[in-house]
Amino acid sequence: MSGLDLAIRAVAQIFIWIVIASALLSFILPPYHSLRVALDKIVEPFLNPIRQIMPAAGGLDFSPLILILAVEFLSRILTALIH
Numbered sequence: 001m002s003g004l005d006l007a008i009r010a011v012a013q014i015f016i017w018i019v020i021a022s023a024l025l026s027f028i029l030p031p032y033h034s035l036r037v038a039l040d041k042i043v044e045p046f047l048n049p050i051r052q053i054m055p056a057a058g059g060l061d062f063s064p065l066i067l068i069l070a071v072e073f074l075s076r077i078l079t080a081l082i083h
Helices: 003-028 034-053 063-082
Strands: none
Touching: 003 034, 003 063, 034 063
């Protein structure tokens, strides 16, 4: 793996962990908590378009899962294009 491959994978993994943390903390912390606000500022711009296309199913929001899959797919495509 080249340095660019590692950088792409690292950024993707960090972003995925931020999405997971944001989703989990939404169950625990109030919406105005500073940590949750900071994470939401990072994640919400990516989740909102997904939510517009795919509304919540039975009260469950699957947009974080879709975003994680999209980030993983995109990082794999980018690393494949490099090779």
